[in-house]
Amino acid sequence: MIEIKNISKWYGEFQVLTDCTTAVQTGEVVVVCGPSGSGKSTLIKCVNALEPFQKGEIIVDGISVGDPKTNLPKLRSRVGMVFQHFELFPHLSITENLAIAQQKVLGRGKEEAMNKGMKLLERVGLKAQANKFPGQLSGGQQQRVAIARALAMDPIAMLFDEPTSALDPEMINEVLDVMTELAREGMTMMCVTHEMGFARRVADRVIFMDRGSIVEDCSKDDFFGAPRGERAQQFLSKIL
Ligand code: ADP
Ligand code: MG
Numbered sequence: 001m002i003e004i005k006n007i008s009k010w011y012g013e014f015q016v017l018t019d020c021t022t023a024v025q026t027g028e029v030v031v032v033c034g035p036s037g038s039g040k041s042t043l044i045k046c047v048n049a050l051e052p053f054q055k056g057e058i059i060v061d062g063i064s065v066g067d068p069k070t071n072l073p074k075l076r077s078r079v080g081m082v083f084q085h086f087e088l089f090p091h092l093s094i095t096e097n098l099a100i101a102q103q104k105v106l107g108r109g110k111e112e113a114m115n116k117g118m119k120l121l122e123r124v125g126l127k128a129q130a131n132k133f134p135g136q137l138s139g140g141q142q143q144r145v146a147i148a149r150a151l152a153m154d155p156i157a158m159l160f161d162e163p164t165s166a167l168d169p170e171m172i173n174e175v176l177d178v179m180t181e182l183a184r185e186g187m188t189m190m191c192v193t194h195e196m197g198f199a200r201r202v203a204d205r206v207i208f209m210d211r212g213s214i215v216e217d218c219s220k221d222d223f224f225g226a227p228r229g230e231r232a233q234q235f236l237s238k239i240l
Pocket of ligand 2: 040041042161162
């Protein structure tokens with residue numbers, strides 16, 4: 001579903017990604033972890049073309065992300081992304097937040113978009129909040145709305161960038177539970193997270209990045225069983 005081939009990227013003189021290669025199969029859940037500044041956010045932003053890259057190729061569902069002919073808004077709508085900060089529209093109600101991209105990007109009618117939004121709100125346990133505004137919801141609730149909003153676009157894959165790291169501890173699990181359910185339903189997912197409990201329970205594979213390179217890319221069991229590299233071991237010893 002997602003093929004990342006020999007990606008290198010520079011911000012000016014600074015090389016942020018060095019020859020990153022990996023792939024995510026359909027239905028696979030891959031957790032990306034590594035120290036702050038190692039390039040995790042940059043790598044997943046490259047996947048849905050939020051960041052350009054100078055070398056290599058990324059293919060999402062057969063579409064080349066770096067090809068100038070690729071319809072990027074359409075690609076982005078098919079690859080859902082959830083960020084650390086929820087980025088809901090503060091002046092729109094929850095239902096409107098869920099409907100707007102469906103209407104503007106996919107051309108759905110208002111009623112269809114609203115109905116779809118309500119179904120997804122129910123799925124993330126927030127039907128009762130439909131007419132509220134983002135500011136009236138807790139951080140965990142807002143993040144669940146952000147996930148529902150991405151799902152409303154019928155994505156073929158979901159990218160998560162530290163979706164729980166800005167949340168109070170008691171709200172982390174409600175978001176991880178939604179992600180876990182999504183994974184169990186077969187969604188293809190690439191998740192930057194340091195929630196190693198989630199990784200152990202849900203991931204198929206773990207990628208460990210350091211200084212712009214993928215230094216481990218292995219099954220969850222191998223990663224937690226016997227991380228081969230010293231840097232990954234150090235990292236795990238600090239966060240576990
Ligand atoms: P991570 O998500 O693993 O913490 P990032 O992908 O955010 O890492 O950043 C990787 C490196 O690239 C960091 O050193 C960061 O300072 C740098 N960086 C990120 N965004 C930019 C930018 N827009 N311009 C210049 N450097 C950046
Ligand atoms: Mg990051």
